[in-house]
Amino acid sequence: MSVIIKPVISEKANYLTDLRGTYSFLVDTKANKIQIKNAVEAAYGVKVADVNTMIYAPKVSSKYTKKGLQVGKTNKLKKAVVKLNEGEVIDIFAV
Numbered sequence: 030m031s032v033i034i035k036p037v038i039s040e041k042a043n044y045l046t047d048l049r050g051t052y053s054f055l056v057d058t059k060a061n062k063i064q065i066k067n068a069v070e071a072a073y074g075v076k077v078a079d080v081n082t083m084i085y086a087p088k089v090s091s092k093y094t095k096k097g098l099q100v101g102k103t104n105k106l107k108k109a110v111v112k113l114n115e116g117e118v119i120d121i122f123a124v
Contacts, residue, residue: 033072034056036053065082084107
């Protein structure tokens with residue numbers, strides 16, 4: 030089981046990286062904070078100071094078609110915001 034799915038690269042994530050030194054990752058929904066911390070430390074060779082997680086519920090959408098009401102939903106997501114120790118840096122684009 031791979032804990033880290035991919036890093037989040039967006040304007041807000043880059044802004045928080047520059048401002049606070051935090052990095053955002055999409056992670057497995059069943060992973061806990063200790064597993065996330067160990068996975069980031071092993072993958073990038075840095076020391077993690079703090080891990081915050083948030084779970085995004087699936088978004089449900091529906092539309093009316095000739096065949097009736099079509100309902101679909103997106104997947105549930107979990108995002109982890111990882112704060113590194115002072116002086117530590119992850120080069121996401123190099124990996």
